[in-house]
Each structure stands twice: as structure tokens, then as C-alpha cells.
Amino acid sequence: DIQMTQSPSTLSASVGDRVTITCRASQNIFNWLAWYQQKPGKAPKLLIHKASSLQSGVPSRFSGSGSGTEFTLSISSLQPDDFATYYCQQYNTDSPWTFGQGTKVEIK
């Protein structure tokens, strides 16, 4: 299976900060990468698909980039509603779907 590694595991930031989370794949996944936001007790919510396509209804302060094995999720100006855990997920056609271990964004 393709391993997905996120960094950092925890990130402390303030409202208004620019935040970047990195996700690395153990092999080339082209642009078959999604990002999710999860809040306690809730299901994950799709933010970004195909590495950089913003899901409908998601604020434009979220953006994704990368291809191949290295990807980033950026939040341009952190809002109070953005404190949550973020996961990357690969959906390359040749491999079972796998997720990163998560990055918790907490209040500094």
C-alpha cells in the first residue's frame, strides 16, 4: 500500500496566520490527492480534491498544491472555525486508498 506521511503532527497558530501542512506519498500518485478537515465527533469534510481543486462551498482561503509525491495544504488566513485536524488521502487507481495520520491545528 502507498504510505502517506503528514508533517507536522501538531501545529500551533493564531487567528490570521498563514498555515501550511505537508503530505508526502511513498510513491508517485500524480495528482490523486485529497485533503479533509475533521472536527471532534464529526465525519471528515472534503476540502480539496485532485491536489488543487477546491470542493464546492469550501472557502477560498484553503488551497492545495503539489504533484507526484509531495503536496501541501495552505490556509491563507486562519479563522476560528479552522481549528481542527486535517488529513490527506491518496486515491491513485493502482492502490487501495490510504490516509495520512493527521495534523492537528490548535490555538497558539
Add this chain to the structure above:
Amino acid sequence: QVQLQQSGPGLVKPSQTLSLTCAIYGDSVSSNSAAWNWIRQSPSRGLEWLGRTYYRSKWYNDYAISVKSRITINPDTSKNQFSLQLNSVTPEDTAVYYCARAPTTWGAFDIWGQGTMVTVSS
């Protein structure tokens, strides 16, 4: 809009079968584009995709290798839902289970059920 509603018991005894159902509203389990998935989440294993069912002129299933010998995912066209059965459960199967839709055969999960906490314990 599309919604998924999960149902099923929250407590299962070791060696027995875990059974959950996901009812689909606003889409069809027989869709020729969507795929219907089960995913679980636990502190020890994180988010883990378990398997899926989808219809492309006939029914297909894919399962994760880790559970392949114990899992069955079935569509129910009469009720527009799909189900998960996981046999011979152990405490390691304790997790929150989610159903989720991928809008295309190879796509991200855009719609999720509310989640069901399943505990395996005697």
C-alpha cells in the same frame, strides 16, 4: 442534496458479526458514476478504507487486504442503501465506522455518513 444515514448496533461481541447499513438520500446506489464506501477510524489505525461497491452495468466490489477474508459489502436496490458485514470481530475492530460516497469510480469521498461508534466487547 445527497445525504447518507447510518444505522446499526454500537456493541458487538467478540467472534460475532458487525453489521451496519447506510441509507442513501438524493442519489442512487445503482448510480453509474458513484461508488459507495466503508471507512473506519480508530486511535491505533487512524482512518482506514475498508471497501466499496459500485454499479457499472454490473456490480463490483473492492476490499482492503487487511479485512478481505472477513468483509462483505452489499447493495440493496429496493431500499437504496448498502451494508457492511464484518465477520469474526475482535477488540481491534473497535472503531468509528463511516459510509462515504465517491462521486466517480476513482474519486475522493465527498459525502460522509454521521459515523457509528462500534465497540467489540463481551
